[in-house]
Amino acid sequence: MELKSKFARVMYYVICSFVAIIFIFPLYYTFINSLRDIFSLPATLLPKGFHWENWEMAFTLIPFMRFLGNSLIILAISIPIGIVTNFTYGYALAKLRAPGSDFIFSLVLCIMMIPTFATQIPQYILFSKLGITNTWWIWVFEAIAGTPYIIFLCRQYLNSIPSALMEAATIDGCNQWQLISKMAIPMSKPLVAIVAFRLFNLHWGDYMTPYMYLSREKWPLIMALFNTSLYVLPGTNTRPAPVVNAAALVLAIPTIILFFLCQKQLQQGSVASGIKG
Amino acid sequence: MIMKANKKRKKLSPMQRSNYRAFYFMMAPFLLLFIVYRLFPMIWGLYISFTNYSGFNMGSMANVGWKNYIRAFEDSQAMISLGRTFLIGIITIPASMVICNVMAIALSMKFKGVGILRTIFYIPSILPAVAVGTMWNGMFLRDGGVFNELVKLFGGEPINWLGYDYIFYSLILMLLWGAGGSVLNNISAIKNISTELIESARLDGAGNWGVIRHIILPMTAPMNYMAVVTGIISTLQMFAQPLMLSGVGMSSVPLQPVYTYMVHAYQQIFANLRFGYGLALTWIVFIIMMVLTLITRRIGDKMSDNIAT
Known part of the structure; x- marks a missing residue:
């Protein structure tokens, strides 16, 4: 299958990237929230701080x-x-x-x-x-x-x-x-x-x-x-x-x-x- | 008759004989363990499902006939959870198939970065169910979870996604995240289609939709058939996902809307020590699986005939 028109190609990229973002999001979200302060509310899009000690705790x-x-x-x-x-x-x-x-x-x-x-x-x-x-x-x-x-x-x-x-x-x-x-x-x-x-x-x-x-x-x-x-x-x-x-x-x-x-x-x-x- | 007898008496060639010997030699461990490790436990399990075995009364175990099976159909929890598990399958399997096929077609084209997209789409389906459930539990949190942030963004009231009213839908969303399980197989099946075939179809006036319907779908039918069968099997056996999504551990029960059939069977066996009854429940689901697989095969055969002609 090939897309001939430029419009179709752009649409393809946009839709695929959108779907990809949806599918990668849970992993990303879990990651940024593993780094937030334990007593704070969850972060949504951007990380709230980098508390690597949470990872340390997961191990200890x-x-x-x-x-x-x-x-x-x-x-x-x-x-x-x-x-x-x-x-x-x-x-x-x-x-x-x-x-x-x-x-x-x-x-x-x-x-x-x-x-x-x-x-x-x-x-x-x-x-x-x-x-x-x-x-x-x-x-x-x-x-x-x-x-x-x-x-x-x-x-x-x-x-x-x-x-x-x-x-x-x-x-x-x-x-x-x-x-x-x-x-x-x-x-x-x-x-x-x-x-x-x-x-x-x-x-x-x-x-x-x-x-x-x-x-x-x-x-x-x-x-x-x-x-x-x-x-x-x-x-x-x-x-x-x-x-x-x-x-x-x-x-x-x-x-x-x-x-x-x-x-x-x-x-x-x-x-x-x-x-x- | 004489011809046949002659054929039967015909000596095996040395190569054939060595093949036979090698075959049985190589399959011997499989066959031995099949009998000891699978067949024997199965038959024993079948037997136990007709008894009142509770884990400790091996000596005084009594045969109770069909009682456990009748009980399963009278146990409203069992039947409701079975219906619920069906509903989950009826929603997620077709939806996953659509998502997976659309993505496979989209991602079989040659573009920059398509490999990364494939990976992103495929990975959720291979992550351990326990990890996936834990991750989504965090996303659905009432206070500050991302779904409620979205709801707030559109001006709605925060929803208790993990509460009684919504957890069923939350589970469905989570399961759809793993829709890409057979995407790699579908993509390679699509890539295996010769370009000449597609080109000649195009010369015959087939558009994109025609190519998908008459060439791609029939060629990916075996993959889709396998995906449906594994979907049925894994849905009916679903156990960890509801537990982890609810945030309860193994010793506890999830909320009713995600209380699946296998969770019920597990509860009967490990919490209530009704081994006989619990095994009857698993045998019922085994029979259902067999029947559904056969039906799927029938439908699959018919559909691929229809599509091909």
């Missing part, structure tokens, strides 16, 4: 480093294992046809629709019988079980590698392992970035699993925010809204940074895993 009001450490443990388990397993499952479903592979693929699609709640409660009972609640094993299991929509994504992406190419490599004497390590993996760099990004989002924003399984000392950062919103300043009745704003941004910023790092791959990847099913 809670045992921040411990929560962050817990988050990092969860991510360090989920992302690497998740990349390997989801990629492997996606590869098998895309490139290795065997009796039952269609059935397994439809299983993957089905799991996508099961509400997390419906399995989480019985899973909880199961894990407490096994005595592994309040351990990190839960995330290991979850990572090995694979994430249905990420498996789906991997399968779609790997499907776009031409089979003829792989057959030629097989005839040249490549075994299965070489096919994966020499062809599939080098051709899937954007995919790996996408999967890492998705897994990060999934676990960084997940409050339910930690809430169910972990005791307070093991809570990740997201649970801290769930609680910061209930904090009152010692000795007063005031909810330190600016501190809560700062905490919300602390949670949002890593996602945004990671998006910028993976932006190119995210766009490449959606091209490849696009329409051709």
